[in-house]
Amino acid sequence: MPSPTCYLLLNPTASRSHHRPRLPLPAAAPPRRRVHVSCDARRTGGGGGGGGVKREAIPAGTGKAKKQVVFFDAAPPVSQRGGGGGGEGEGEGEGEGKVARRKENAALGLVRRLTKRTLSLLSNLPLAISEMFAIAALMALGTVIDQGEAPSYYFEKFPEDNPVFGFITWRWILTPGFDHMFSSPVFLGLLALLAASLMACTYTTQIPIVKVARRWSFMHSAGSIRKQEFAESLPRASIQDLGVILMGYGYEVFTKGPSLYAFKGLAGRFAPIGVHIAMIFIMAGATLSATGSFKGSVDVPQGLNFVIGDVMKPKGVLSFVPDVFNTEVHVNRFYMEYYDSGEVSQFYSDLSLFDLDGKEVMRKTIKVNDPLRYGGVTIYQTDWGFSALQVKKNGEGPFNLAMAPLKLNGDKKLFGTLLPLENSGSSNVKGISMLARDLQSIVLYDQEGKFVGVRRPSSKLPIEIDGNEIVIEDAIGSTGLDLKTDPGIPIVYAGFGALMLTTCISYLSHSQIWALQDGSTVVIGGKTNRAKLEFSEEMNRLLDKVPELISVNEKKIDSKQSAT
Amino acid sequence: MLFATLEHILTHISFSTISIVITIHLITLLVRELGGLRDSSEKGMIATFFCITGFLVSRWASSGHFPLSNLYESLIFLSWALYILHMIPKIQNSKNDLSTITTPSTILTQGFATSGLLTEMHQSTILVPALQSQWLMMHVSMMLLSYATLLCGSLLSAALLMIRFRKNLDFFSKKKKNVLSKTFFFNEIEYFYAKRSALKSTFFPLFPNYYKYQLIERLDSWSYRVISLGFTLLTIGILCGAVWANEAWGSYWNWDPKETWAFITWTIFAIYLHSRTNPNWKGTKSAFVASIGFLIIWICYFGINLLGIGLHSYGSFTLPI
Numbered sequence: 001m002p003s004p005t006c007y008l009l010l011n012p013t014a015s016r017s018h019h020r021p022r023l024p025l026p027a028a029a030p031p032r033r034r035v036h037v038s039c040d041a042r043r044t045g046g047g048g049g050g051g052g053v054k055r056e057a058i059p060a061g062t063g064k065a066k067k068q069v070v071f072f073d074a075a076p077p078v079s080q081r082g083g084g085g086g087g088e089g090e091g092e093g094e095g096e097g098k099v100a101r102r103k104e105n106a107a108l109g110l111v112r113r114l115t116k117r118t119l120s121l122l123s124n125l126p127l128a129i130s131e132m133f134a135i136a137a138l139m140a141l142g143t144v145i146d147q148g149e150a151p152s153y154y155f156e157k158f159p160e161d162n163p164v165f166g167f168i169t170w171r172w173i174l175t176p177g178f179d180h181m182f183s184s185p186v187f188l189g190l191l192a193l194l195a196a197s198l199m200a201c202t203y204t205t206q207i208p209i210v211k212v213a214r215r216w217s218f219m220h221s222a223g224s225i226r227k228q229e230f231a232e233s234l235p236r237a238s239i240q241d242l243g244v245i246l247m248g249y250g251y252e253v254f255t256k257g258p259s260l261y262a263f264k265g266l267a268g269r270f271a272p273i274g275v276h277i278a279m280i281f282i283m284a285g286a287t288l289s290a291t292g293s294f295k296g297s298v299d300v301p302q303g304l305n306f307v308i309g310d311v312m313k314p315k316g317v318l319s320f321v322p323d324v325f326n327t328e329v330h331v332n333r334f335y336m337e338y339y340d341s342g343e344v345s346q347f348y349s350d351l352s353l354f355d356l357d358g359k360e361v362m363r364k365t366i367k368v369n370d371p372l373r374y375g376g377v378t379i380y381q382t383d384w385g386f387s388a389l390q391v392k393k394n395g396e397g398p399f400n401l402a403m404a405p406l407k408l409n410g411d412k413k414l415f416g417t418l419l420p421l422e423n424s425g426s427s428n429v430k431g432i433s434m435l436a437r438d439l440q441s442i443v444l445y446d447q448e449g450k451f452v453g454v455r456r457p458s459s460k461l462p463i464e465i466d467g468n469e470i471v472i473e474d475a476i477g478s479t480g481l482d483l484k485t486d487p488g489i490p491i492v493y494a495g496f497g498a499l500m501l502t503t504c505i506s507y508l509s510h511s512q513i514w515a516l517q518d519g520s521t522v523v524i525g526g527k528t529n530r531a532k533l534e535f536s537e538e539m540n541r542l543l544d545k546v547p548e549l550i551s552v553n554e555k556k557i558d559s560k561q562s563a564t
Numbered sequence: 565m566l567f568a569t570l571e572h573i574l575t576h577i578s579f580s581t582i583s584i585v586i587t588i589h590l591i592t593l594l595v596r597e598l599g600g601l602r603d604s605s606e607k608g609m610i611a612t613f614f615c616i617t618g619f620l621v622s623r624w625a626s627s628g629h630f631p632l633s634n635l636y637e638s639l640i641f642l643s644w645a646l647y648i649l650h651m652i653p654k655i656q657n658s659k660n661d662l663s664t665i666t667t668p669s670t671i672l673t674q675g676f677a678t679s680g681l682l683t684e685m686h687q688s689t690i691l692v693p694a695l696q697s698q699w700l701m702m703h704v705s706m707m708l709l710s711y712a713t714l715l716c717g718s719l720l721s722a723a724l725l726m727i728r729f730r731k732n733l734d735f736f737s738k739k740k741k742n743v744l745s746k747t748f749f750f751n752e753i754e755y756f757y758a759k760r761s762a763l764k765s766t767f768f769p770l771f772p773n774y775y776k777y778q779l780i781e782r783l784d785s786w787s788y789r790v791i792s793l794g795f796t797l798l799t800i801g802i803l804c805g806a807v808w809a810n811e812a813w814g815s816y817w818n819w820d821p822k823e824t825w826a827f828i829t830w831t832i833f834a835i836y837l838h839s840r841t842n843p844n845w846k847g848t849k850s851a852f853v854a855s856i857g858f859l860i861i862w863i864c865y866f867g868i869n870l871l872g873i874g875l876h877s878y879g880s881f882t883l884p885i
């Protein structure tokens with residue numbers, strides 16, 4: 001009988017607050033028969049193959065099932081696996097005694113062996129991890145190196161005579177296409193390899209694991225139950241009580257005679273497969289997006305129109321022109337809204353869509369974050385410009401003055417125009433300069449370039465400049481629209497949805513509990529795949545609730561057992 | 565004005581409370597464990613949590629949009645997320661070592677937010693058109709929650725590495741080192757606390773490696789759980805961002821620096837989760853990956869914003885479109 005300290009050392013997670021003593025694990029378990037009775041109808045045929053040391057080996061009958069539980073590094077060598085498959089075929093062939101059939105089988109076996117070899121190579125965990133590392137490194141590199149510049153930029157920045165870090169010249173960047181990292185063959189090839197690894201891993205490793213996990217099975221020897229990660233013995237307890245308590249904790253409980261099997265969180269086993277499939281969906285959708293989409297951007301002054309098809313440019317080989325490209329878009333109005341501080345709060349474009357017959361098929365005011373969708377085409381509000389200024393000079397006009405962009409870099413825009421005062425052919429034309437940062441206020445300068453005043457187009461307030469009375473009637477903006485069609489979106493979104501759902505489910509951990517009524521003692525063993533600490537805590541709490549039976553009940557159980 | 569004063573008061577209360585809490589932690593760590601002090605530090609954490617929540621709510625009320633428009637607000641939100649992370653195990657009443665990571669982390673993020681940043685950045689900014697969407701709440705809050713969770717998880721892993729590669733387990737020599745080297749501050753605290761809890765659960769120190777082993781197991785298990793949670797949140801955050809980008813910028817993925825680094829973070833933690841399926845790599849090797857992840861998160865969260873490149877350069881600059 002080991003001392004309590006020893007017991008605590010053996011079970012460090014067990015708290016000392018148990019309201020009843022629990023028997024320590026016997027140091028040497030009595031020898032028990034190791035009969036694995038399968039009560040699962042699905043695998044009645046497979047009982048003979050295993051050998052029965054490991055529980056998971058029971059359903060193994062074919063060579064395929066043998067690799068079900070093994071992890072990557074612990075996997076048996078490929079040849080052995082292939083040999084199993086081949087051997088099956090050979091035996092069959094000899095039995096029939098037909099040479100032709102044997103040849104066929106040999107060829108089939110070769111193909112099978114080859115595919116298996118490739119699959120096991122691809123599903124190799126170190127390979128997959130190094131692929132992910134390589135992709136992460138390339139992405140990081142892609143943000144460090146400026147992307148999409150002209151070659152001369154790289155010649156200048158990474159010169160051959162003075163390399164960065166002593167060895168990086170422009171050749172290092174331009175040859176593998178790192179100036180456009182995210183479309184370079186190296187990067188795309190790695191992504192494709194990762195996708196192949198994903199599929200191979202799902203096929204060779206994940207699905208077999210789930211197949212094993214789905215087969216719930218009883219354990220009929222206390223020894224194998226004690227081998228589990230979590231093991232306890234409850235003296236004077238009944239397995240029925242345990243079953244009820246387990247059900248209360250959300251377990252699916254199965255009992256047969258003196259044995260009990262319970263599990264929960266099986267979805268947590270399935271979910272990683274879903275994650276992989278969702279990733280493949282996203283990759284496939286992204287490929288379709290890259291090869292089958294149209295894109296275009298257009299700058300339209302208020303009041304003008306354009307045809308969708310004129311703007312769109314195909315991005316890949318699979319871009320098919322849809323019918324809606326005949327549609328004409330009319331910009332009814334473009335306007336901005338401002339905060340009190342004068343900053344732009346939102347851009348609006350009032351768009352009308354007309355079909356070939358000139359009938360209006362749709363009208364919508366779009367803004368940033370609220371695009372227009374029509375027949376697969378999406379129109380986004382992305383940019384703005386200052387198209388023209390309507391000006392009255394001394395009561396004449398109004399004249400339309402085209403505004404020229406003076407500064408466009410980044411978010412601070414500046415537009416300007418000039419109202420000539422003398423319409424002479426002289427080269428030195430002087431006039432009134434008008435500058436604007438937005439559609440709200442126009443700054444006016446006289447012929448000498450001196451500041452005169454600021455006017456709002458809405459105020460219609462005249463201003464005197466060099467003896468001319470100027471009225472700014474209106475400021476006409478132009479809207480910058482981005483258009484695209486993307487056939488990959490539904491697939492990508494399906495992948496997104498699946499990925500979110502399955503990663504959430506992956507957080508669940510699949511817990512399994514086995515128990516055996518051994519006289520009046522219940523031997524309990526359990527394991528889980530993720531939340532190991534929480535599992536042992538939960539088990540401790542749960543076992544504390546199992547009622548202790550008094551001697552009368554004990555007799556009952558004994559009689560029950562003798563009956564069975 | 566009323567809101568500004570309220571916010572001012574709340575930040576100061578929370579900051580001073582958390583300072584007291586951290587002092588209590590230091591006292592319990594360096595001098596001796598006092599039951600009453602530990603209780604009061606828990607109360608302090610709860611009080612601070614309510615202060616920060618009040619701050620965020622008043623920000624929301626005064627600005628009219630979800631308070632995540634600039635770096636200051638996002639840092640406050642990050643520390644709020646760390647409080648949440650601190651509270652969840654408390655509510656579930658399960659014992660763990662998370663609080664030793666979360667408490668110093670909150671004081672650092674909050675201290676940095678209130679004193680490290682320019683005071684102009686404390687002002688609530690207006691929302692540029694691209695940010696005016698319901699997705700702002702979903703995407704940014706998910707991202708920050710995931711950053712907080714992943715930071716905690718990777719710090720647990722870093723603590724594991726520290727303990728794993730420690731030569732001697734001498735308490736007092738480490739104490740001196742702790743005062744001297746502030747760099748490994750959390751890890752040290754984490755270590756001592758975990759050691760104490762190990763001491764409590766087993767009362768016979770028979771062989772020192774046993775604690776070490778047990779502690780490493782615990783840390784490994786906890787960091788795995790926390791990182792799994794953070795990974796889930798990160799996935800949701802990135803995907804919400806992608807859907808939003810498809811509404812606002814015209815493409816669900818633009819290879820924008822911030823996006824790319826978020827994806828790198830995601831990849832690193834995916835590597836972590838995969839490396840754990842191999843029994844040989846469990847523990848040290850996977851903890852090493854998670855510690856790399858710690859640096860990557862900071863590059864992703866902070867580095868890109870400091871550089872101010874790409875479409876995500878909110879906070880430091882205002883972008884009209």
